[in-house]
Amino acid sequence: MFFDLAVAPKVQPSPTPVLEFEPKANMAHITNPAANPSKTLPADGMSRWNQIAPFSPFCREKFRQLVRAGKAPQPVKFSERCTAYPNRELHRFFADPLNYKVEVAK
Numbered sequence: 001m002f003f004d005l006a007v008a009p010k011v012q013p014s015p016t017p018v019l020e021f022e023p024k025a026n027m028a029h030i031t032n033p034a035a036n037p038s039k040t041l042p043a044d045g046m047s048r049w050n051q052i053a054p055f056s057p058f059c060r061e062k063f064r065q066l067v068r069a070g071k072a073p074q075p076v077k078f079s080e081r082c083t084a085y086p087n088r089e090l091h092r093f094f095a096d097p098l099n100y101k102v103e104v105a106k
Contacts, residue, residue, distance in 0.1 A: 043091065046076065046084035055094060070102045 066072035073089035
């Protein structure tokens, strides 16, 4: 079965609506820490990947591969689903990612 394109009706595209976000006045008091990440990584303490990601030049999977190869800071597992990285080691790593080596405790 063949269709003659010259006879076929032309379909007009429907206009797409433009959606704009307008914050509501009553939402000004709500603060979401995940929406406003810190602009610096603390020198002390521990950080999870979501806190590290803005500072990392690598994606999560590449960072995990570097950790497994001993070329990035080793994580500390608090539970099965909670892993964090020492901030002091992260600062050392981000200062010189190519020459970073995990220090072996003696």
